[in-house]
Amino acid sequence: MKRLTLALSASLGLMLALPAAAQFQKPEDAIKYRKAAFTVMASHFGRLGPMAQGRVPFDAKVVADNIAIAATMSALPFAGFGAGTDKGDTKAKPEVWSEADKFAAAAKKMQDAMAALNVAAKSGNADQFKAAFGETGKTCKGCHDDFRKE
Template sequence: MKTLASFVLAAAAVAASAPASAQFAKPEDAIKYRQSALFVMAQHFGRVGAMANGRTPYDAKVAQENADIVAEMAKLPWAAFGPGTDKAAKTGAKPEIWTEQAKFKEHSDKLIAETTKLAAAAKMGNVDALKAAFGPTAASCKACHDNFRTQ
């Protein structure tokens, strides 16, 4: 049994370390993946934002759970902006994603950094810390949308 578990764990590690673009059979699959990851991230970010902006009562546990999800989801969509995904379907992605890849990566790295700070602030259990981290995280989202999204 231990041998089987070791084999499964090793296979999972190899699969996880494979290039992300190899995980998508078709460009359309990559587009669905990135859109789904961004959608889920936005849903949980909205819950944190509602608390940070006083639209819903602050609940430290809920804030932390949602901020943790946001931080993890922020790592996922970027590999799905690979070759061929710029023309495979109509999306809100601007061509600059593929022509200004270094700038796009800066924005994705900034979002990952800010969402990590948001999750750390949420762990403090303090609404003021959450508010302080929410603003820069939202600004990071907006900056990327302003530069790389048509909608």
């Protein structure tokens, strides 16, 4: 979460003054990026819902492959919440920035849950996967409830 803390505490001026490490040229680029990273993560996570619910047969390889991608993606979107990215084409609530510590903690909770899910997914054990999938889904919902407009 170093990057998030850094981004959240940096002024927009400071961000724009860091050409060597410039992640986004414009605030709207950061917003587009974070939404894209969430979209890819949610796609690979969400498509396993029916398997986690036992509605389709467990397939260890499908689970492991998709969760590995979701876990990789989980590290990315939070770099896109820097200062100056609160306005624009976004559903992010002002609390992302006004309660930055709480938001950072919610992000870390998701990332930790996703990492644990990745371990469970690699194990090939259906029950472990289902339990960890449910726990991870709760962290998604928790953060959406607090930090995303409907």
